[in-house]
Amino acid sequence: MSSAIDECIFCKIIEGTIPSEKVYEDELVVAFWDANPVRPVHILIVPREHISTLNDVPAENQILAHIGQVVVKIARDFGVADSGYRFFINVNKGGGQVVFHLHAHLIAKKEDVRS
């Protein structure tokens, strides 16, 4: 298991050994731009703790509620909270998960957001 974490690209982004365009961080999560955005806004919200998938969140762990609060905050910061956005988590290969470190996607259509 430790080797899986050693190889984890999101753990390296959280440590800062791989660069990313961060938009938010706190003691529980880090949020940054998806390297290959599928929409004008495409942010990933990643817990600092290495949890492989949504299925692996321990029973008493409140991380999902916290991720939800951070998603709403980022949506407000980008001015898409009222116009609309999608919040989704892909789970395992058949669900489209590529990096096996739990992460939530926030995507929105708003244009010229980076400028």
Place this chain on the structure above:
Amino acid sequence: MADCLFCNIIAEKIPARTVYEDERVVAFHDAYPSAPLHILIVPRHHVPTLNDIPDGDDILTHIGKVARKIAEDHGIAESGYRFVINVNKGGGQVIFHLHAHIMAGNDFGMKIILAGIGVSIAWRKLVSWIRPRS
């Protein structure tokens, strides 16, 4: 809320194919599925959107746990599924009562794209067979 479709489903005034319920949420099959398995998880308490969850409310953690249970019950936890919340109109939200989608099965969008590519390749082959270039 009297005019809310999901409140009426929760109150059992409108029928739905319920797959799970507890004191905080009700889960049922989407009436217009966009995937072979398409289940909605809806909090009993009427909250319009994800933006409106009060600070300190852990409903999303509970919805996540229920999503995992439903995925296990339907044999898709390991093969994979998508957990989606659409927020407001531009995010594709249609019913303004917070709900999470669980979707699994074939990706029909990708199948249509692949079928389109297949047809265009077959068409070009047919044309070049009928009218070979000299």
